[in-house]
Amino acid sequence: MPQRQKGEQLTPVQENYLETIFRLETRDGAARASSIAEAAQVSRSTVTGALKALKNMGYVEYSPYSLIYLTEKGKEVGRRIAHRHFVFLAFLEKVLRLDPEKADSTACALEHVVSDDIVKRLGEFVLFLKNCPEFWSDWLEKYEKENLLEKSHTRSTIVEVLGTKQEREQK
């Protein structure tokens, strides 16, 4: 009965619901509570509560048992968060070379704790790197090397040992 969240500010969790609904609506034309629950990995009852709050705040069109649509306000947020996700994903996958699954889950966590201007800067950075061929060849070579090392040993050990040796030789 507590009819939660009369406040103004969206929480990270709520942002995530809006992003999820945005994706579902884009893909299917509308969102269902059960699809949201599945995508967000929460129970159906939790989704009901979240929808009530988001409706109160003017982010979703929703009445009990109905299909779910974002309002214009909701779409704006959903799109923005999805964009953040996209930018982080690109950085994690293309630059840091994480595997797609890990990159995705990490992007999902990062996307709610940064401001828009930082995401913009990061996006510009990734875009800029795309046009740096000499950078890429060196960086990917380094990446390949370390991946090979990781197969038989914990990388930290080896690199630390090697690093120390080299440093001593330089002195």
Place this chain on the structure above:
Amino acid sequence: MPQRQKGEQLTPVQENYLETIFRLETRDGAARASSIAEAAQVSRSTVTGALKALKNMGYVEYSPYSLIYLTEKGKEVGRRIAHRHFVFLAFLEKVLRLDPEKADSTACALEHVVSDDIVKRLGEFVLFLKNCPEFWSDWLEKYEKENLLEKSHTRSTIVEVLGTKQEREQK
């Protein structure tokens, strides 16, 4: 009275307390509840509760009214989180060129939502970039240009317009 958090897993908030205590202990020799409260921007009573939980979990040495020290286990976590902070800070400040204050607060948010291996990779990346002079000159030049633009206009507007123009000319 609920004597919270007997569970095993540290929450982001708890990680942050450990990091804070780690810094204070490094700086002052020991942490005080009031310093923790100030650093973490919470009330003193909140800190008391957090300390009880962290003590129960074996991360801090603490008894009512006493000074606060991390256990070995606690130091390990505190140091690890502080390291994450350092890596993110370097990336945000040195690479993305955010102002120090913004970089710091953002690092503080990011540091709790990524795994160690990603931080390691990011650290390697930043380190790698340090030795890429040609990269830096181009990137900083781009950064300077955009900063000039920002002084009089919202950057997005201008860049979007310019970008569109250029794209049309190329076609």
Place this chain on the structure above:
DNA sequence: GTATAAAGTTTTATTGCCCAAACTTTGTGC
């Protein structure tokens, strides 16, 4: 059209985090 399954909701409860206010302990100045 009715029985049944699926989808959605309500109720109730828990957990984590937080604060204000009232209280207790500790430390400091005189």
Place this chain on the structure above:
DNA sequence: GCACAAAGTTTGGGCAATAAAACTTTATAC
């Protein structure tokens, strides 16, 4: 050593997020 301030704690409460269980509504199969 005592009064007082500062530091710390306890009590009581609030809110966001969650789920399980019981319930209701909607859709489906026949």
